[in-house]
Amino acid sequence: MSATETGEITVTNKNKAVEQLDMAALEKYLSAVLPEFRGPIRAEKFAGGQSNPTFKLETGAGTFVLRRQPPGKLLKSAHAVDREFRVMRALKDSTVPVPDVLHLCEDPQVIGSMFYLMEYCEGRIFWDAALPELDNTQRTAFYEEMNRVLAALHSVDIDAAGLSDYGRAGNYFERQFQRWEGQYRASELATIPAMDHLIAWLGNNLPADDGRVALVHGDYRLDNIVFHPTESRAIAVLDWELSTLGHPFADLAYQCMQLRMPANSGNISGLMGVDRAALGIPSEQEYVARYCERMGISAIDNWAFYLAFSFFRLAAIIQGVAKRAQDGNASSSSAAKLGAFVDPLAKLALDVIEKES
Incomplete structure (x- = not known):
């Protein structure tokens, strides 16, 4: 290599x-x-x-x-x-x-x-959510830019963009839960009690559909964004494989979920235990409030469900990668190691449920 x-x-x-x-x-x-x-x-x-x-x-x-x-x-x-x-x-x-x-x-x-x-977009991709390459002012600007782009994505006129048939409108979390439970079971290599417990809780706590429909990315995070070589401006959002018409809070919770994770959780960098204020990085509450301000809403209900669902979906995706590694057709040579993160992710979700629901 x-x-x-x-x-x-x-x-x-x-x-x-x-x-x-x-x-x-x-x-x-x-x-x-x-x-x-x-x-x-x-x-x-x-x-x-x-x-x-x-x-x-x-x-x-x-x-x-x-x-x-x-x-x-x-x-x-x-x-x-x-x-x-x-x-x-x-x-x-x-x-x-x-x-x-x-x-x-x-x-x-x-x-x-x-x-x-x-x-090929010439620019910078950052892999560490703490952005050690930057100073505090720059870190604040980069997180503000990520927030801006996410709100812009969820404000896209779906019909004008020719994407009205890009997914089914309504009951997004119910359909996504069924999809990812099926994907997880299809790639399950061993019984993981925490995942079984999480799946049961999610199935019993699906929120009622509130009518919100937007274009969602599905994997919106720091390292899927290319930034300008010298500015805090995003020049390309990458990896749209999981995009669809769905609920905008799914993207927001997914990004916030990842920032709750440890610094290295299977090629995903989080901010667990990091003093964000000392680094110029907004707290989760501040980040969500800024998004709500941009979208013209006052608050988000069912936040614990959205976070727990994000952990579940990521765990299901990782389980699929581990299964492909076993079958010999995974894209990354480190894919086989990712299966070890499924259980910790499920336990993080259960912790969110216990503390915030």
Whole structure:
């Protein structure tokens, strides 16, 4: 395994279908569908991307990013790179920053799975939620920018963006609970009592539908945002695989849930035990209040449920990654280790339920 200064890696392991690309086939295909394209291609796989393998392509026509489904048998509705392509294309002229998407290949015969090509956005991605690279004023500005972009996303006119059929409206949490419980059971490798307890509580405490419908990202967090090289401005929100029409509080709770986690929870950085005020980072209460101000609402009810559901869904996603690792088609070489985080996540959710519901 070799790593570059930008955190990209080129990996060779037993599952070459996940880690490598058929360069000859890819170059031939892109030359045919993109008139401006020129080879040769040099590809490096990004270190992130537990779900869909993602590659930086350096070519004679410039630098691009290729994101593909992993090869092999996939769970139903998972790894929806075609949905990622569609939503980013729809948001191109909106106030939500996204990369310019160039081409979607739905034919799995070309390189072994569906993929799309998008522009490479030169900027900064931060992996540590405490933002140690920045000073207090900058940290405040970056969290304010994340809050602004999230509110902008939830304010997108769905009909005007051509996304009115991008998901089902209404009963979002009921449908999501059923989906992720099914995904979890389909990838369950061993009985985890805390997950069973959490699933039972969520099923018995689903909130009534309040009519709120928005475009939701599904995995909105710090390291899925590319920031300007020198400014606090976001230039691209990445990883739209889980996006749909849903309840906006799901995105907000998901981000706040992750900030409640330990500093290193399976490639996810949290702020558990961190003195946020000393770092210039808003408290959860302040962050939620700022979001409510932007969205024109006074408060959020059922906050404990939204947080607990976020822990559950993340645990279900991680369990799916661990199952793919066992099956030999996970995107990351560290995927097998993630299964150990399912039980702690479920216990964190149960702690939220005990203290805040």
